[in-house]
Amino acid sequence: MKKIGILSASMVAILMVAGCGQAKKPEAAAAPAASTAAAKPAAPASGLTEWQMTHGIGPVTERVEIGPLDEELAKQGQAVFEVKCMVCHHVTDRYVGPALQDTIARRTPEYMMNMMLNPDEMLAKHPEAKKLLGEFLVPMTFQNVTKDDARAIVEYIRSVTGKDPISG
Amino acid sequence: MFQRNERAVTMTKKWMMTTLCATVAVALVGCGPQAGRPANGGALAGGTASAAQKVYVPPGEYDQYYAFMSGGFSGQVGVYGLPSGRLLKVLPVFSVNPENGYGFSEETKPMLNTTYGFVPWDDAHHPKLSQTNGEQDGRWLFINGNNTPRLARISLDTFETDEIIQIPNSGGSHASPYPTENTEYVVAATRFSVPIPQEDIPIDTYKENFQGTVSFIKVDKETGEMSIAFQILVPGFDYDLAHAGKAVSHGWVFFTTYNTEKAHTLKEVNASRNDKDYVAAVNWKAAEQAIADGKGVEMPATYVHNIIDPKTRVASSTTKKGVMTLNARKIPGLIYYMPTPKSPHGVDVDPSGEYIVASGKLAALIPVHSFSKMLKAIEDKAFDGDAEGIPVLKYEATIAGEVQDPGLGPLHTEFDGKGYAYSSMFVSSEITKWKLGTWEVVDRIPVYYSIGHLMIPGGDTRKPHGEYVIALNKITKDRYLPTGPELTQSAQLVDINGDKMEMLLDFPTIGEPHYAQAAPASLIKDRSVRIFPIEENQNPYVTKSEKDARVERDGNNIHVYITTIRSHFKPDNIEGVKVGDKVYWHVTNLEQDWDVPHGFGVMGMNNSELLIMPGDTRTILWEPKFPGVYPFYCTDFCSALHQEMQGYVRVSPADAEVELKSSLGL
Numbered sequence: 029m030k031k032i033g034i035l036s037a038s039m040v041a042i043l044m045v046a047g048c049g050q051a052k053k054p055e056a057a058a059a060p061a062a063s064t065a066a067a068k069p070a071a072p073a074s075g076l077t078e079w080q081m082t083h084g085i086g087p088v089t090e091r092v093e094i095g096p097l098d099e100e101l102a103k104q105g106q107a108v109f110e111v112k113c114m115v116c117h118h119v120t121d122r123y124v125g126p127a128l129q130d131t132i133a134r135r136t137p138e139y140m141m142n143m144m145l146n147p148d149e150m151l152a153k154h155p156e157a158k159k160l161l162g163e164f165l166v167p168m169t170f171q172n173v174t175k176d177d178a179r180a181i182v183e184y185i186r187s188v189t190g191k192d193p194i195s196g
Numbered sequence: 197m198f199q200r201n202e203r204a205v206t207m208t209k210k211w212m213m214t215t216l217c218a219t220v221a222v223a224l225v226g227c228g229p230q231a232g233r234p235a236n237g238g239a240l241a242g243g244t245a246s247a248a249q250k251v252y253v254p255p256g257e258y259d260q261y262y263a264f265m266s267g268g269f270s271g272q273v274g275v276y277g278l279p280s281g282r283l284l285k286v287l288p289v290f291s292v293n294p295e296n297g298y299g300f301s302e303e304t305k306p307m308l309n310t311t312y313g314f315v316p317w318d319d320a321h322h323p324k325l326s327q328t329n330g331e332q333d334g335r336w337l338f339i340n341g342n343n344t345p346r347l348a349r350i351s352l353d354t355f356e357t358d359e360i361i362q363i364p365n366s367g368g369s370h371a372s373p374y375p376t377e378n379t380e381y382v383v384a385a386t387r388f389s390v391p392i393p394q395e396d397i398p399i400d401t402y403k404e405n406f407q408g409t410v411s412f413i414k415v416d417k418e419t420g421e422m423s424i425a426f427q428i429l430v431p432g433f434d435y436d437l438a439h440a441g442k443a444v445s446h447g448w449v450f451f452t453t454y455n456t457e458k459a460h461t462l463k464e465v466n467a468s469r470n471d472k473d474y475v476a477a478v479n480w481k482a483a484e485q486a487i488a489d490g491k492g493v494e495m496p497a498t499y500v501h502n503i504i505d506p507k508t509r510v511a512s513s514t515t516k517k518g519v520m521t522l523n524a525r526k527i528p529g530l531i532y533y534m535p536t537p538k539s540p541h542g543v544d545v546d547p548s549g550e551y552i553v554a555s556g557k558l559a560a561l562i563p564v565h566s567f568s569k570m571l572k573a574i575e576d577k578a579f580d581g582d583a584e585g586i587p588v589l590k591y592e593a594t595i596a597g598e599v600q601d602p603g604l605g606p607l608h609t610e611f612d613g614k615g616y617a618y619s620s621m622f623v624s625s626e627i628t629k630w631k632l633g634t635w636e637v638v639d640r641i642p643v644y645y646s647i648g649h650l651m652i653p654g655g656d657t658r659k660p661h662g663e664y665v666i667a668l669n670k671i672t673k674d675r676y677l678p679t680g681p682e683l684t685q686s687a688q689l690v691d692i693n694g695d696k697m698e699m700l701l702d703f704p705t706i707g708e709p710h711y712a713q714a715a716p717a718s719l720i721k722d723r724s725v726r727i728f729p730i731e732e733n734q735n736p737y738v739t740k741s742e743k744d745a746r747v748e749r750d751g752n753n754i755h756v757y758i759t760t761i762r763s764h765f766k767p768d769n770i771e772g773v774k775v776g777d778k779v780y781w782h783v784t785n786l787e788q789d790w791d792v793p794h795g796f797g798v799m800g801m802n803n804s805e806l807l808i809m810p811g812d813t814r815t816i817l818w819e820p821k822f823p824g825v826y827p828f829y830c831t832d833f834c835s836a837l838h839q840e841m842q843g844y845v846r847v848s849p850a851d852a853e854v855e856l857k858s859s860l861g862l
């Protein structure tokens with residue numbers, strides 16, 4: 029009942045305006061639809077599990093094995109990275125996004141993969157990602173990568189920075 | 197007036213739902229006259245709270261149907277959501293569109309090529325959705341260009357025009373493009389008869405020398421690619437509209453004719469003399485057989501076929517020669533004429549395929565022909581003479597019934613799948629609902645004003661979604677504020693769920709929508725392409741990685757391989773361009789996220805901007821005329837740093853010795 033009431037009230041407003049043909053638009057109609065997750069209201073403080081705090085929110089929910097550097101995998105990662113990520117990330121310098129060498133020094137592989145695979149939700153909910161958005165002002169976008177791509181990119185970041193991600 | 201509004205709004209906070217409705221109704225009626233309503237008062241229809249609720253789509257929710265309305269003389273297609281009536285997209289088809297570079301970009305320029313050269317405009321009339329088993333399949337939308345006879349195919353997964361084929365031997369492709377039950381063909385007939393093949397002869401030799409054609413355009417089952425299979429040469433009447441048979445009548449197509457008088461001047465009088473014109477029943481299975489039997493004659497013809505390669509997404513244009521023809525006068529069994537009163541306009545086939553409704557626009561009744569009676573009449577040779585050797589069937593022999601007093605000026609009919617038909621009455625401005633089989637009129641509703649086509653989602657198929665009928669009105673008059681919107685032809689949404697039709701909504705449209713089609717959003721939405729995967733981009737000028745961004749000179753041609761991402765171009769500083777160069781900007785958008793196009797414009801460019809969808813490449817030609825430094829920038833507000841998404845290109849005199857180079861960053 030309450031919902032219907034609200035609904036009708038807004039319709040009344042619309043009808044009034046339409047019916048009377050005045051140039052005034054209802055407020056709601058002028059507001060752009062939220063197209064990026066970043067514009068959604070923030071989740072109540074944290075609300076994340078400890079695992080999520082360390083490893084991010086997304087399809088990667090288990091630890092990923094980091095062994096000796098796999099050159100072959102790193103090459104695959106490089107191919108994807110050059111097409112889909114290099115536009116925004118460089119190795120040693122800040123570009124549109126953070127430098128890879130800074131990222132690998134502060135993130136777990138799972139966190140990086142979740143950021144690649146689920147950036148909208150990460151930027152909306154994860155305090156670390158939100159903090160970076162505040163700094164860089166461009167939302168990191170989903171670049172249509174698979175979980176395998178993401179894993180290969182982690183390997184590439186290891187190879188190109190000569191560092192390993194933190195283990196968390 | 198404002199006070200009245202405010203009062204009503206305050207009241208809504210306190211009052212209960214039922215009272216609310218009354219308030220709204222009162223408020224609406226109350227402010228009507230002040231909004232400049234005409235004194236006749238009849239214009240105010242619908243406008244109840246329950247009507248509002250039926251068309252209300254809450255923020256963030258989707259419309260139930262996509263409606264594709266022809267953009268008429270704009271040459272485009274308007275896509276609207278139903279029931280809200282919101283304009284979702286203007287889809288460029290036959291006209292250039294500077295908004296995204298359609299018809300200007302190198303990838304799309306060939307789409308508008310014809311034997312007359314580049315034709316950047318047309319008069320788009322009848323959108324038709326592809327069908328499988330007589331039902332919508334959500335794959336393609338076809339639409340005709342009436343002025344320079346052409347047919348277009350639009351892919352519903354990208355909402356892009358993928359193909360345009362010119363129709364030779366035609367003088368205006370009005371009666372088109374009507375798909376057969378499995379989209380084996382789309383058919384197209386000429387509205388205006390002309391000399392075939394074209395020649396320089398006196399107009400008053402019309403009766404001896406002018407002919408019409410009915411074209412069968414084959415549609416490839418997998419790719420949708422169109423090719424002209426054959427044309428049937430027919431007497432020099434005017435061919436107005438058509439519909440393919442379905443179910444029992446599959447294998448036939450029905451066309452209306454007028455001007456069976458074969459007048460070539462003052463047609464409004466001279467083409468209205470005959471009591472009856474004809475519905476032409478064309479047996480296309482017999483036509484296929486005649487071709488197979490070698491009865492076809494290859495005729496000289498020249499026409500142009502333009503298609504987008506699905507892999508590269510680049511259009512090419514090919515000139516084709518020759519067309520297979522069949523002469524209807526010489527091949528018995530190809531066509532029969534069913535006499536139909538007074539210049540029939542629409543011809544519509546009911547969901548069962550048995551009833552063929554032909555609306556004589558000057559007639560006082562709507563005749564309904566029966567397909568099975570037609571077959572019997574043919575078998576019994578119940579002929580009433582012939583027209584140029586084509587048998588004319590006896591009127592009584594094919595008629596199933598007549599709808600008496602439907603209103604004035606019946607034009608078109610659609611069906612609700614529940615046993616009822618809805619006909620548009622142009623002269624008396626109303627929709628008339630009548631019952632199939634008994635032919636009795638059961639309901640009428642006034643529409644504003646002068647309705648042309650009408651449309652029920654799926655209302656021309658075997659499975660109509662009989663919830664709404666849309667009135668596509670020709671005259672807007674007083675529906676909106678007086679100056680400005682006079683040409684936003686008013687469409688109206690009518691609820692047909694109940695026994696009585698209920699007026700729900702007015703909404704303005706672009707161009708002059710003739711016909712429209714609508715399909716459930718679910719049929720289209722789930723196959724929508726949101727981005728073009730960059731790894732699959734096969735444009736010959738793609739730049740797949742920022743590391744490949746570059747500038748190359750090839751004589752006077754300069755190719756700029758440039759990428760976009762929020763919020764920069766690479767390169768963004770270019771030097772070494774000279775006056776007299778042709779600069780091709782090949783812009784690749786490396787974004788892979790839904791709804792992140794980037795735009796591209798250079799100061800002083802003579803064509804249009806580009807709008808590049810995620811993962812796509814588009815090319816625009818720029819020919820700088822004066823030395824100087826020219827800014828270029830992203831025209832689409834893409835990000836917080838959009839205003840920074842900008843670059844410079846330096847143009848030097850033709851004889852300067854500035855080295856060609858490009859860069860980004862320090």
Ligand SMILES: [Cu+2]
Pocket residue numbers: 761762763793794795830831832833834835838841
């Ligand atoms: Cu941009």
